[in-house]
Amino acid sequence: MIVGVPKEIKADEYRVAMLPVGVEELTGAGHSVLIEAGAGLGSGIADAQYESAGASIVRAPAEIWSKAELIVKVKEPLPTEWPHIRPGQVLFTYFHFAADEALTRAVLASDATAIAYETLRDARGGLPLLTPMSEVAGRMSIQEGAKFLERPQEGRGILLSGVPGVAPADVAVLGGGVVGSNAAKVAAGMGANVTILDVNLDRLRYLDDISPPNVTTLYSDRHTIREAIERADLVIGAVLIIGARAPRLVRRDDLRRMKPGAVIVDVAIDQGGCVETSRPTTHHSPTYVIDGIVHYCVTNMPGAVGRTSTYALCNVTLPYVLQFAEHGWRSVASRDPGVAEGVNIDQGRVTNRAVARTFDLPYEEWTDRPPAATSAPIVTG
Numbered sequence: 459m460i461v462g463v464p465k466e467i468k469a470d471e472y473r474v475a476m477l478p479v480g481v482e483e484l485t486g487a488g489h490s491v492l493i494e495a496g497a498g499l500g501s502g503i504a505d506a507q508y509e510s511a512g513a514s515i516v517r518a519p520a521e522i523w524s525k526a527e528l529i530v531k532v533k534e535p536l537p538t539e540w541p542h543i544r545p546g547q548v549l550f551t552y553f554h555f556a557a558d559e560a561l562t563r564a565v566l567a568s569d570a571t572a573i574a575y576e577t578l579r580d581a582r583g584g585l586p587l588l589t590p591m592s593e594v595a596g597r598m599s600i601q602e603g604a605k606f607l608e609r610p611q612e613g614r615g616i617l618l619s620g621v622p623g624v625a626p627a628d629v630a631v632l633g634g635g636v637v638g639s640n641a642a643k644v645a646a647g648m649g650a651n652v653t654i655l656d657v658n659l660d661r662l663r664y665l666d667d668i669s670p671p672n673v674t675t676l677y678s679d680r681h682t683i684r685e686a687i688e689r690a691d692l693v694i695g696a697v698l699i700i701g702a703r704a705p706r707l708v709r710r711d712d713l714r715r716m717k718p719g720a721v722i723v724d725v726a727i728d729q730g731g732c733v734e735t736s737r738p739t740t741h742h743s744p745t746y747v748i749d750g751i752v753h754y755c756v757t758n759m760p761g762a763v764g765r766t767s768t769y770a771l772c773n774v775t776l777p778y779v780l781q782f783a784e785h786g787w788r789s790v791a792s793r794d795p796g797v798a799e800g801v802n803i804d805q806g807r808v809t810n811r812a813v814a815r816t817f818d819l820p821y822e823e824w825t826d827r828p829p830a831a832t833s834a835p836i837v838t839g
C-alpha cells in the first residue's frame with residue numbers, strides 16, 4: 459500500500475502524523491511511504507531521518523494526495539486540500555465534522571473514506587486516539603489560562619497559586635474526562651481551588667477518590683454551572699458528546715455574572731465549543747474579549763508543543779496504520795467494532811449518527827460492504 463503523510467498546513471500546527479519508526483515498520487512490511495518535504499521539521503524531525511528509515515521525500519503535496527491510497531494526517535483537511543481528496547482514498551486524521559458543515563459536505567462529495575481519530579474506540583469503549591491529545595490540551599489549558607489571567611494579557615491579574623496571605627484562584631472545569639482531569643491535576647498542583655463538574659456520577663466518584671483536598675466535584679446542571687463560573691477566575695471547557703457538537707453550557711448572558719477579567723479556555727472548541735460566545739482562534743492570536751471575559755479557543759492546542767504531541771499521537775496511531783496497510787481498513791473495521799466507530803464518512807455515506815444528526819443528513823450504519831462504485835477507483839503507483 460502507498461501511505462502518504464502531507465505536511466500540516468493549519469495555522470501554527472507543528473505536529474506530523476508519522477515518526478521515522480513508523481516509516482521503518484511500514485516499509486519493512488513492504489509498503490511505500492511518501493512524506494512531504496519538511497513535514498517533520500516542526501517536531502524536530504529532519505527529512506533525512508525519514509529517508510534513512512525508507513521513506514520517499516516528496517516536494518509537491520499534490521503528488522502525495524494523487525498517489526497515496528491511505529493519507530495519514532493530524533488535523534482535518536483544509537479547503538485548499540479538499541480538491542486533492544480522491545474517490546476511494548482513505549483519510550485517517552482528526553476531523554471533528556460536527557463543528558464544520560462545509561468540511562463534512564466536501565468529504566462526502568469526494569467519495570473518499572474518513573476515519574476520524576476522535577471517534578475510534580478501543581475494546582473498553584475509550585477513545586485511544588483522542589486521549590493523548592486531550593492529556594496534552596488539558597495540561598496546557600492551565601498553563602495558557604494562567605498566562606491570560608495576567609493583567610497585560612487582559613486577565614484579572616491573578617496568580618493561580620496565590621501567595622502566603624492571599625487566596626489562590628478558583629478554577630471551574632466543565633467536564634471531568636481526560637481534558638478535565640488533566641486540567642484539574644495541574645491546577646490543583648499549582649495550589650488553585652478547583653471545582654470539576656460532570657454529569658457522570660461514577661466519574662465524579664473516581665475523581666473524588668484520587669484528587670487532593672483542593673479539588674471539589676459537583677454534578678453538572680444549569681445551576682451548579684452558573685454558580686461555579688460566577689466564582690471562577692478561570693473556566694476550562696472540557697465536555698464531549700462523542701461525534702456531536704459540544705453542548706452550549708455557558709450562555710452569553712452568563713458572562714455578565716462572571717468576574718471581569720476572568721478567563722475561559724474552551725478546549726472543546728474543536729467540537730464547536732461549550733460556551734455560546736466561543737469561536738475558533740489560533741496560537742498567534744489566541745484570545746478575544748467579550749463582556750470583559752477573556753476567551754481562549756485554540757482548536758489545535760497540542761500543535762504548539764509539536765514535539766511532545768507528535769510522539770504521543772504517533773504512539774497510538776501507528777498500530778492502526780500498520781493494520782490498515784497490512785489487511786485493508788475494511789477488513790480491520792469489520793473485525794473491530796471500535797475501528798468501525800471511527801468511520802464517519804464512507805464514500806458518500808455518513809456513517810456516524812451524531813454527525814448525520816448535526817447536519818440533518820441521512821445516516822447509514824457502517825457495513826464492510828463497499829458502496830456501489832460511483833466514481834473511478836483511485837489510481838495507485
Ligand SMILES: NC(=O)C1=CN([C@@H]2O[C@H](COP(=O)(O)OP(=O)(O)OC[C@H]3O[C@@H](n4cnc5c(N)ncnc54)[C@H](O)[C@@H]3O)[C@@H](O)[C@H]2O)C=CC1
Pocket residue numbers: 576588589591592593595632633634635636637638655656657658661678696697698699704705707724725726727728729756757758759760
Ligand atoms: N482544542 C484542542 O486543541 C483540543 C480539544 N480537545 C477536545 O476536548 C474535548 C474533551 O475531550 P476529552 O476530555 O478527551 O473527552 P472525555 O470524553 O474524556 O470527557 C468529556 C466529559 O464531558 C462530560 N460531559 C458531557 N456532557 C456534560 C455536561 N453537560 N456537563 C458536564 N460534563 C459533561 C462527560 O461525562 C465526560 O466525562 C473534546 O471536544 C476534545 O476533542 C482535545 C484535545 C485538544
Ligand SMILES: CC(=O)C(=O)O
Pocket residue numbers: 533552576588591592728757758759760761
Ligand atoms: C484533538 C485535536 O483536534 C487536536 O489535538 O488538535
